[in-house]
Amino acid sequence: MDVSRRDFIGAAGGFFAVSGLSGCLSAAADRAAGEQAVFEGRSPHERLSLAYSHVKVGLETPFSILHISDTHLCAADGRESEFKRGFAKRRTAVFGGRMEEALRDSLSWAKSNVDAVLHTGDLIDFQTEANYELVKKYFGEAPGMFGCPGNHEYQRRSEGDRIRNTGEYNNLSAAELQKVFPFDLHFNSTVVGGVNFVSIEQTYGFVTGDQVERFHAEVKKGLPIVLSMHVPFMTDEIWRASCRFWGGCGKKYRSAAIAAARGDYKRQIEDPTTSSFIAYLKKEPLLKAICAGHLHITIDDAFSPTAREYLVGGNFLFHGREILFT
Numbered sequence: 521m522d523v524s525r526r527d528f529i530g531a532a533g534g535f536f537a538v539s540g541l542s543g544c545l546s547a548a549a550d551r552a553a554g555e556q557a558v559f560e561g562r563s564p565h566e567r568l569s570l571a572y573s574h575v576k577v578g579l580e581t582p583f584s585i586l587h588i589s590d591t592h593l594c595a596a597d598g599r600e601s602e603f604k605r606g607f608a609k610r611r612t613a614v615f616g617g618r619m620e621e622a623l624r625d626s627l628s629w630a631k632s633n634v635d636a637v638l639h640t641g642d643l644i645d646f647q648t649e650a651n652y653e654l655v656k657k658y659f660g661e662a663p664g665m666f667g668c669p670g671n672h673e674y675q676r677r678s679e680g681d682r683i684r685n686t687g688e689y690n691n692l693s694a695a696e697l698q699k700v701f702p703f704d705l706h707f708n709s710t711v712v713g714g715v716n717f718v719s720i721e722q723t724y725g726f727v728t729g730d731q732v733e734r735f736h737a738e739v740k741k742g743l744p745i746v747l748s749m750h751v752p753f754m755t756d757e758i759w760r761a762s763c764r765f766w767g768g769c770g771k772k773y774r775s776a777a778i779a780a781a782r783g784d785y786k787r788q789i790e791d792p793t794t795s796s797f798i799a800y801l802k803k804e805p806l807l808k809a810i811c812a813g814h815l816h817i818t819i820d821d822a823f824s825p826t827a828r829e830y831l832v833g834g835n836f837l838f839h840g841r842e843i844l845f846t
């Protein structure tokens with residue numbers, strides 16, 4: 521997909537014209553009658569917790585994107601089993617019940633403030649017909665939104681389903697999911713303002729040989745590249761923060777030592793295709809940034825001499841990051 525600046529603005533302008541309202545007001549207009557909005561008295565941008573970053577690639581005309589991740593929509597209705605509806609209820613409580621509103625506010629803000637929206641996965645928490653309908657609805661309303669799937673996109677959560685962190689598990693529902701998302705889930709490229717956003721399905725810490733091959737084909741185009749994926753490639757600081765956040769409460773720092781790699785991080789080190797891809801990326805001058813999510817924390821760190829890696833906190837908590845490219 522090639523979203524030139526003019527194309528994106530044109531598509532978004534067409535969308536604004538439907539309601540005759542500014543993008544920022546449309547979220548309130550979309551809200552279901554009687555639904556109590558969170559932070560009702562605050563202006564739309566104040567309902568978001570935004571981080572701001574700046575990537576310098578030498579462009580003639582600047583542009584910006586909104587990077588969001590991990591919305592974890594939990595919709596389920598009568599088309600699902602009682603088991604799955606019960607699961608949806610528990611997960612809705614886990615994520616606070618404001619997930620759709622957070623997404624709606626984010627996209628509403630994005631319409632009038634940025635040139636494209638990047639979503640790095642876990643848009644849905646698990647597979648239901650109602651979640652699929654929300655995916656289609658929001659991608660339909662935000663023509664400049666693109667990205668990649670997260671591990672939760674592949675979670676079926678049917679009674680007896682055993683989740684495995686493998687490509688084989690993802691393949692069980694890859695074809696079904698592909699009908700719902702408007703881009704190639706395994707690998708896709710979107711050019712915005714002269715920057716090539718290459719998004720890959722990377723949900724458990726490893727990449728595949730064909731993704732590496734396709735990435736090299738993208739490099740041949742000669743454009744600056746932003747790599748987008750769900751699970752970050754760990755640096756010391758990102759791994760430390762991940763261990764800190766997911767390690768639970770009640771521990772003050774008494775050592776700054778980096779914990780031993782495990783899970784996704786261990787796979788990145790031990791999988792030969794992935795470890796050699798990471799080593800190559802660290803020397804690729806066209807790589808200007810990496811965008812990821814999954815950890816539900818906002819952090820950025822140097823990945824290579826030319827690229828920083830940006831993680832954005834959970835969109836279910838109204839988090840997002842505006843990234844300016846110049």
Ligand SMILES: [Fe+2]
Nearest residue numbers: 642670671814
């Ligand atoms: Fe995730």
